[in-house]
Amino acid sequence: MPSWECPWLSAKLGVPLYRHIADLAGNAEVILPVPAFNVINGGSHAGNKLAMQEFMILPVGASSFREALRIGAEVYHNLKNVIKEKYGKDATNVGDEGGFAPNILENKEALELLKNKIGKAGYTEQVVIGMDVAASEFFRSGKYDLDFKSPDDASRYITPDQLADLYKTFIREYPVVSIEDPFDRDDWEAWKKFTASSGIQVVGDDLTVTNPKRLSKAVSEKSCNCLLLKVNQIGSVTQSL
Structure with missing residues (x-):
């Protein structure tokens, strides 16, 4: 059409x-969908050490889209003050996607920042966390390098199972309800195992790139339970549907 x-x-x-x-x-x-606010950037979108690309807040408990927008804006601007106090004024620079890019290495530290800020703002029951890992960026010879911005060192690579265990730790310790592209786009077995066992929303973006053949494979193999459709990758909304 x-x-x-x-x-x-x-x-x-x-x-x-x-x-x-x-x-x-x-x-x-x-x-209307729940808006996802990209508030901390890492990966290839930022000049810091964070391997994982986006840390988002999702105001799932908001009563309306308007309220969700207000909550997201409030947490974003309050987070700026927290980052400035903890890491200095330079740390409030933003990445390519508009989230803050403090110079931290541990992905868990980014989650801790969000959890604390959400709690202090009084939104513990209303706001949860989503992540866009973009794991293809740090996929190396069948394994994953969570310090890929440093000089290459194969001894620090971790297996898909170890990465999955790390995600499950995040899920247990933080209100993480959605992870996008947790593994490389061709690491189909890791996707399938994690989707079956994680209990959260697992989003395929780089996995499918709105390609009908890859979409069909992802659905048949139950590689993910949520799809991110990009109209610019296929031509029109109708073709995507």
């Missing part, structure tokens, strides 16, 4: 475009 046909059909039917798209997808109930 050409990109113009979907809006043309929605106009012809006299329904909003979002409603027509929902009908095409067989979705009877339309809701």
